[in-house]
Amino acid sequence: MADFDLAIIGGGLNGVSVARDAAGRGLRVILLEQGDLGSAASSASPRLIHGDLGLLERRALLRVRTALAERDIWLRIAPHLVRPMRFAIPAHSDERPPWLLRLGLLLYDRLASRTQLPASVTVDVTHHPIGNALKRPFGTAFEYSDCVVDDSRLVVLNAVDAAERGAVIRTGARCVRADRLECWRLAVIDRGHRRVITARALANATGAWTTSVAETVLRMRPPDVRAAQMSQIVVRRLFDSDNVYVFQNADRRLIFASPYERDFTLIGTVGHKFKGDPAAVSMAAADVSYLCDAVNRYFREPIELFDVIRTVSGVNLAVRADPRAAGDGSVAFDAGRRKPPLLTIFGGDVTTSRRRAERAVSRLSPFYPMSPRWTATAPLPGGDFQWPRFDAEVDAARQRWRFLTEAQAQRLAAAYGTRLKAVLGEAKSRAELGPGFGPELTAAEVRYLMTTEWARFPDDILWRRSKLGLTMSAGDREALAAFMAAMGADRVSKPG
Template sequence: MADYDLAIIGGGLNGVSLARDAAGRGLRVILFEQGDLASAASSASSRLIHGDLAALERRNLLRVRAALTERDVWLRTAPHLVRPLRFAIPAHSDERPLWLLRAGLLLYDRLVPRPKLPRSATVDVTHHPLGNALKRPLGTAFEYSDCVVDDSRLVILTARDAAERGADICTGARCVRADRTEQWRLAVIDRGHRRIVTSRALANASGGWTAQVAETVLRMPLPVARIHQMSQIVVRRLFETDNVYVFQNRDQRLIFASPYQRDFTLIGTTGHVFKGDPAVVTTAAADVAYLCQAANRYFREQIGSSDVVKTVAGANMVVGPASEDGMEVAAVRLDRRRRQAPLITMFGGEVTSARARAEHAVATLSPFYPMTPRWTATAPLPGGDFEWNRFEEQVERARWRWRFLTEGEAHRLFAAYGTRLPEVLGDAKNRAELGPYFGPDLSAAEVRHLMTREWARFPDDVLWRRTKLGLSISDEDREALALFMARGGL
């Protein structure tokens, strides 16, 4: 008998979503991630949970409606991580005409299955806070509703839910060989130790490494595929509102500028084919210049490469035709052969559709062994068991319980942990009871929680994927954090 029903290679959003769905259906699941969870493309996404206006423009109405349906699912199941915001498209005289933008957003409203968020509206930005950061003569903008998400924490909490449902999540574990018979026999280097694991099915969800895993580990041919890179930049905050600006660029792409970690603005994305090692993907100078120029067409405050405080880049495997507009960014392939264990290969995909994509992938295994019905559309992620429109009320409750928290601290902590926040802060009556601090916001109690419950091993795991506090911590505090973690949180 095999050790597991499903083994998964890759700890990005696709991999952990597979693990969660399968474990919740009663399968024995193990996941191997060679580094840290969300350490590649899954922490470099656009951070948008949306219906995809670009697909609307291509008249792919079914895709837009499906994405808007998933947006509502995320609001219901991860209300601490997924926050609804108003998006604003300033009307530029050189771009799409006003009537086209208005008609498109009216259709966007109509495609929402069960409207929960405010509908689109036309705004005179000459008499509205939206216009304070914009150039003149931009006088009209169109507002609509969509959501943003903390992408890397979405991965972490999905993995945690999978683990609580019985899945084994192994970070720092690299699968080096997979032999296929009636079951898979996997050789894994797990934190320096070699182990053998058997499984009735295998999923290759290794993102930018999909082709490499297929060639070197599985020793199987891969369908025509290529690596696609997405890049973003982080600059100082360019506007005071909580809106997300959507800019129409000269090449017809949409560029998003959104609030990021209170004091910064995230601008992106630009994409192109990537050649090289996905482990060392970086944002090219041309991509930085492109995003700066796109923002400078609209914002009063001009930015250049010297204003970029951080670049964010990730690469994922996509399949489909070579043309940028027609590429198939997500796919699930099932390889089934007589008397051989099944293989699932997952390519690409947006954050919005991750849950449904995993649900479909796990369902392809139903002919091989029985499983319980689909369930993830209604089950909240850890900490998400409250109504999405009561987020601020929950933050105020946290401030009442832990009165030493500032408003900003309470907001950040509840957005990260939701109703599981007591696991982090316990019954602390003051800041001193949380131990030493690394920078203004990160306490020893929180770091211990991330190490014991969320697989954090190194400072970057904490600073860039689980908290995103890396922009506000000094070198001295980073060194203190590294020493604290090396001592096991002592």
């Protein structure tokens, strides 16, 4: 008998979503990730949960409608991670005419007819906060509703939910060989130790490494794909209004400028073909200049290359024969007589990841008895409240832990939702949470992230479980590294 029903290679958003779905349907699941969860493209998305206005121009109305339905599902099941925002498109005299923008947004509203989010409106920016950051003579903008998401935490909480439903999540575990016998036999280097795992089915969810894993680990013909690099930049906060700007660029691309971690702005996305090692992806100076120039057409306060605090890049794949379906991603299935099933899942955006995983796991239903589809209604950990009550969750956190500032309560509620007690416990003061690493991070939170969310190194916490790396000093980083190393050594020394 095989050790597991399904083994998954890759701990990005696709991999953890498949693990969550399959574990919730009753399968015995193991997920193997050679590094940290969401450490590649899954942490380098534009952080949007949306229907994608650009698809309207390509007349992909069904895809827009499907994505908008998924947007509403995410709001229900992850209200702490997914936040509704008002998006503003200033009308530019050199770009799409205002009547076309208005017509497109009316159609966008219609395709999302069952949503609780406000409909699109026309705004006079000369008398609206949206216009404060814009150059003159912008006079009109169009506002509509979509959502932003903490993409890194979405990955982690999918894994947490999968684990709570019985899945085994192993980070620092690299699959070096997979033999397709009566069942899959996997050779794994698990934190320096070699072990063998058997599984009745295998999923290759290695993202940008899908081709190389197919060739070297599975020793099979790889899928015919094209790779694209997607990049964003992080700069200081450029506007005070709590909305996302959507700028029409001269090449007809849409550029988004979003509030990011309170004091910053995320600007993106620029994309192009990619060749090389996805582990060494970096943003070219020309791409940085492109994004700076794009927003400088609109914002009153210009930004230059030296204003860029951080660049964020990742590599995504799409089937070469159908590049228009890049947002949906790809799910391929291979099985035959005496051949255990193989799923290959890659690409796609954050918005449709849940649905993509559901579709993938359903391909296994002829081989296993499993319960019905369920992920559209079950909240992610900490998400068992309705999204209009997020501010009430923040207020409740401040009432219970009175030492929290408003900003601290906002960050913690957005990260942990109703599970914040598991992090802060019954602490009556900040001192009871242990040593601090900067004004935000405490030893209690670090312990929780290491014991519950698979954090092993400082970057796992500073750039994926949070974005506190943007503001943490070098001294605090060193103290955090020493604390985590000591805690890791202590855990290893204790039996069990």
